[in-house]
Amino acid sequence: MSKKLFFLTALSAFSTNVFAAQTVNVYTEEFFGSDWGPGGEVKAAFEKHYPQCEIHYTVFNESSTLLNRIRLEKNKLKADVVLGLENSQFEAAEKTGLFTETGVDLSKLDLPEKWQNPLFVPYEFGQFSFIYDKTKLSNPPKSLRELVERQDLKVIYQDPRTSSMGRGFVVWMNSVFNADQITQAWQTLAKHTLTVGKGWTETYGAFLKGEGDLVFSHSTSPIYHLLKEQKDQYAATQFAEGALYQYEAVAKVAGKQNACADNFIQFIFTPEAQKIITPKNVMLSSISAEIEPHFDALKASQKGSKTLDSRDASDANIKNWISTWQAALAQ
Structure with missing residues (x-):
């Protein structure tokens, strides 16, 4: 092999390694990850902003199935991000010890109650x-x-x-x-x-x-x-x-060094992502932004509602x- 050919071959291998997309494995449920859910559009929008990242969804038919898979895999959990657990499941999910803080600024959330759980952060909610x-x-x-x-x-x-x-x-x-x-x-x-x-x-x-x-x-x-x-x-x-209210949340799996996963979690809470998720999932946005007039009006009207303990x-x-x-x- 000539020195020139050897150099080009080595450079090609180096470039492939450097520029290969980092995969974010996301476990989610069908209302987000199915063909008719917002997952595909969110993936496309995110990867446009972060071309070095690639989202891969593993979709479960229900959040209870999702939680059971998390328990089954335990410390061998393949996911970097779990998206779709709801508030009646947070305690059970936390007991697994598999999650760490998302890094989302909780003060920026716009919810019926002040959110204090840094492990499970709602990306949408519904009354x-x-x-x-x-x-x-x-x-x-x-x-x-x-x-x-x-x-x-x-x-x-x-x-x-x-x-x-x-x-x-x-x-x-x-x-x-x-x-x-x-x-x-x-x-x-x-x-x-x-x-x-x-x-x-x-x-x-x-x-x-x-x-x-x-x-x-x-x-x-x-x-x-x-x-x-x-x-x-x-x-x-x-x-x-x-x-x-029902809150559906994003959670970050502990022990994973994945910058793209962190970027994806932050992206979920942007107006761009929320404008895809809200009308597709027919839920309310968890952030303070103009998302869609009908959903925004309903959210505003519910702010004064009495909330049960x-x-x-x-x-x-x-x-x-x-x-x-x-x-x-x-x-």
């Missing part, structure tokens, strides 16, 4: 609500207690054993009903519950087919119908007891509450 069709239901319930009591309403919600939404509903019920009331409340609700579905997609689809009067979802759902379908007949309940929603309590739900429905 729990029941969705109904105004053309079919003219007198929606004005409180959760009324929803439970009214036998004329056919209700759909998600199974808390398989759905993060279902767990959210269990937390909401236990935030409103005392321990000595909750079993009776579940039994009363069961008398006019049409479906307890495996997940949100299944239950919301049943509602849109005309099954049931109200379905458990987020207060943002009517915006989807308005913007995507030009339908304005859907509305979200506002209950007198107060609001409860969910501090009792520990991992152990949620498991006990689900057991109580199961026992009540079995009676």
Whole structure:
């Protein structure tokens, strides 16, 4: 081999090594990483800003499946970033000891409450609500207690054993009903519950087919119908007891020296990324910026809402509450 050819071959190998993109392995759930989610557009936008970085998603069908994979892999966790765990899972995820602080400036967040957890930082949030069709239901319930009591309403919600939404509903019920009331409340609700579905997609689809009067979802759902379908007949309940929120977060896996992962986490909280995520996921932005007029207006209107205290929603309590739900429905 000539000296010139040897030099060019060595230079080529050196260049390939230097300029090869650094991969960021992101574990996420389908609402973010699927073909119809915001993940693809976020990846493209991020890689345009950081051409030395490459995002690779591993997508799980539900956040509970995502959490189970994290527990299974333990210290061999392949992810650099985990995106999509929600607040009822933070305690269990933290107990794994696999996460470190994200580096996100928490003071820049714009949320219904002051955020203090540096390990799990919300990139979006939504207020729990029941969705109904105004053309079919003219007198929606004005409180959760009324929803439970009214036998004329056919209700759909998600199974808390398989759905993060279902767990959210269990937390909401236990935030409103005392321990000595909750079993009776579940039994009363069961008398006019049409479906307890495996997940949100299944239950919301049943509602849109005309099954049931109200379905458990987020207060943002009517915006989807308005913007995507030009339908304005859907509305979200506002209950007198107060609001409860679901937060979906970004988390950084400890022990990974990956500058691109740090850049990706910071990018998620930019207006550019949030303008992709908010309308795609039909949730509210976690930062203070103009994202989309309909979502911005809803977020502003909810700022004065009464918020329920969910501090009792520990991992152990949620498991006990689900057991109580199961026992009540079995009676």
